[in-house]
Amino acid sequence: MNDKTVLQQIEEGYKDVGHKDSHYISAKEGRIIARANSRIVSRLEKNKKRKADESEYVTEMRDPNNIVEFDDLHTYFFTDSGVVKSVDGVSFEIPQGSVVGVVGESGCGKSVTSLSLMQLVQAPQGQIVAGSIRFRTEDFLYGEDGKPIPLYEYVRDEDGNPMLDEQGNPTVLTRPVLDKKGNPKRDKNGDPIVEKVQATDADGFPAFRRVSKTYDVAKMPASQMRKIRGKEIAMIFQEPMTSLNPVFTVGNQMDEVVLLHVPGATRESAKARSIEMLRLVGIAEGELVYKKYPHELSGGMRQRVMIAMALSCNPRLIIADEPTTALDVTIQAQILELLKSVREKINGSIMLITHDLGVIAGMADYVVVMYAGRIVEKGTVEDIFDRPLHPYTVGLQKSKPVVNQKTDWLYSIPGQVPNPIDMPDYCYFKDRCQSCVAACNGEYPPLVKVSDTHYVACYLANGAKESDK
Numbered sequence: 001m002n003d004k005t006v007l008q009q010i011e012e013g014y015k016d017v018g019h020k021d022s023h024y025i026s027a028k029e030g031r032i033i034a035r036a037n038s039r040i041v042s043r044l045e046k047n048k049k050r051k052a053d054e055s056e057y058v059t060e061m062r063d064p065n066n067i068v069e070f071d072d073l074h075t076y077f078f079t080d081s082g083v084v085k086s087v088d089g090v091s092f093e094i095p096q097g098s099v100v101g102v103v104g105e106s107g108c109g110k111s112v113t114s115l116s117l118m119q120l121v122q123a124p125q126g127q128i129v130a131g132s133i134r135f136r137t138e139d140f141l142y143g144e145d146g147k148p149i150p151l152y153e154y155v156r157d158e159d160g161n162p163m164l165d166e167q168g169n170p171t172v173l174t175r176p177v178l179d180k181k182g183n184p185k186r187d188k189n190g191d192p193i194v195e196k197v198q199a200t201d202a203d204g205f206p207a208f209r210r211v212s213k214t215y216d217v218a219k220m221p222a223s224q225m226r227k228i229r230g231k232e233i234a235m236i237f238q239e240p241m242t243s244l245n246p247v248f249t250v251g252n253q254m255d256e257v258v259l260l261h262v263p264g265a266t267r268e269s270a271k272a273r274s275i276e277m278l279r280l281v282g283i284a285e286g287e288l289v290y291k292k293y294p295h296e297l298s299g300g301m302r303q304r305v306m307i308a309m310a311l312s313c314n315p316r317l318i319i320a321d322e323p324t325t326a327l328d329v330t331i332q333a334q335i336l337e338l339l340k341s342v343r344e345k346i347n348g349s350i351m352l353i354t355h356d357l358g359v360i361a362g363m364a365d366y367v368v369v370m371y372a373g374r375i376v377e378k379g380t381v382e383d384i385f386d387r388p389l390h391p392y393t394v395g396l397q398k399s400k401p402v403v404n405q406k407t408d409w410l411y412s413i414p415g416q417v418p419n420p421i422d423m424p425d426y427c428y429f430k431d432r433c434q435s436c437v438a439a440c441n442g443e444y445p446p447l448v449k450v451s452d453t454h455y456v457a458c459y460l461a462n463g464a465k466e467s468d469k
């Protein structure tokens with residue numbers, strides 16, 4: 001489906017609904033909204049359920065060093081009051097092995113951006129309407145029967161190189177098939193039956209052939225997305241109690257993840273993996289916790305279980321949405337340390353969503369600042385903390401308490417975020433901005449490049465001076 005046509009359809013479908021002076025919606029407007037919602041949503045839903053050929057959603061990364069590239073992402077909610085443009089043209093990337101922090105005040109679209117990447121936006125009202133989310137995976141290579149192709153052990157010479165057969169192909173290692181008593185099974189002619197020996201991966205699970213592929217998550221059918229969600233991308237939510245199922249034990253839920261995503265995993269190997277992951281996240285008595293129900297654990301322990309569960313399939317990307325907000329300060333620090341150390345162990349990348357600038361400063365390599373569904377500034381952690389340019393970023397930093405600095409009151413950014421259903425056609429921050437210049441009365445400022453890594457959407461960074469007021 002063509003992106004432009006959906007955006008155009010939205011533009012046209014709601015043009016007769018006006019909120020300019022009030023939030024009141026007449027019965028006629030309500031009907032227009034309902035009709036447009038149903039038309040657009042059913043079109044998008046049908047598209048998600050289609051049987052798509054892989055060529056429709058396999059793509060190329062713009063930079064092979066990135067693991068994720070959000071490109072002009074638009075995720076909207078089609079509500080009874082109109083279209084909420086929660087994410088409205090967001091572009092940023094997550095380089096392999098890095099931590100990208102996403103900050104911004106409540107409701108600015110941080111969670112919706114991450115949920116879009118997982119294809120977990122609340123449907124049918126929430127929909128990715130345009131843009132791309134490119135994600136680089138190390139997917140299994142599937143055979144014609146739809147099953148992953150096993151990787152076999154080869155017979156090797158003294159130097160460890162595979163030995164070649166007459167056709168020049170590596171010789172696969174075989175072993176006799178045993179019956180229940182441990183005796184070799186034989187065929188009709190009395191010859192021993194042999195089977196190929198499958199190689200194992202670093203975690204001891206059967207190994208399969210893999211292939212590096214880039215998918216456009218925004219265009220992927222839901223059935224395909226299920227294969228990478230939880231395996232290649234894992235998510236840690238703010239409140240672990242809502243993500244863990246209260247009626248199953250921790251072990252049960254952890255094993256389920258491994259059994260679902262690791263072909264060839266058995267109940268025993270899944271259990272061993274779960275207990276090993278619990279140890280990795282600093283739970284000493286892993287075997288004990290494995291048998292417990294979520295309500296029998298403390299908040300910090302539940303969050304560790306969530307992290308252990310997220311890591312059990314060696315994801316290449318971890319999305320942590322406010323991972324420490326529900327925890328006290330000491331446990332917060334431990335969880336952040338833990339995230340840092342596991343990232344190094346699995347060489348994964350982290351998308352870290354938080355309100356807390358202190359957490360970002362301590363953890364992130366890159367920072368994305370969002371405001372009302374758009375990126376207002378992005379750059380390296382030094383760009384954002386040492387050289388902030390957007391008045392919103394500057395305001396956020398001023399509103400952060402500083403140790404050893406006595407102050408009578410803490411700065412807060414005046415005013416409120418505009419109504420998400422009826423965004424102005426000028427800079428969204430203008431009504432709260434204390435640095436406005438004449439140019440700010442024009443259209444929404446473009447995102448301009450101020451250095452190789454630093455981008456800002458503000459007329460001040462675009463050459464306009466405060467003296468132009």
Ligand SMILES: Nc1ncnc2c1ncn2[C@@H]1O[C@H](COP(=O)(O)OP(=O)(O)OP(=O)(O)O)[C@@H](O)[C@H]1O
Pocket residue numbers: 077079084086104105106107108109110111112113122125126355420
């Ligand atoms: N299911 C939904 N239906 C309608 N609107 C929604 C829904 N989920 C989110 N939104 C809207 O999308 C916008 C962005 O929400 P989002 O949850 O991404 O904010 P956030 O930046 O994560 O905020 P917080 O810091 O409070 O978690 C908000 O205006 C919100 O009202």
Ligand code: SF4
Pocket residue numbers: 390391392427428429430431433434435436437440445457458459460
């Ligand atoms: S563009 Fe103008 S109104 Fe918007 S943040 Fe910059 S200075 Fe303020």
Ligand SMILES: [Mg+2]
Pocket residue numbers: 110111112321
């Ligand atoms: Mg959120």
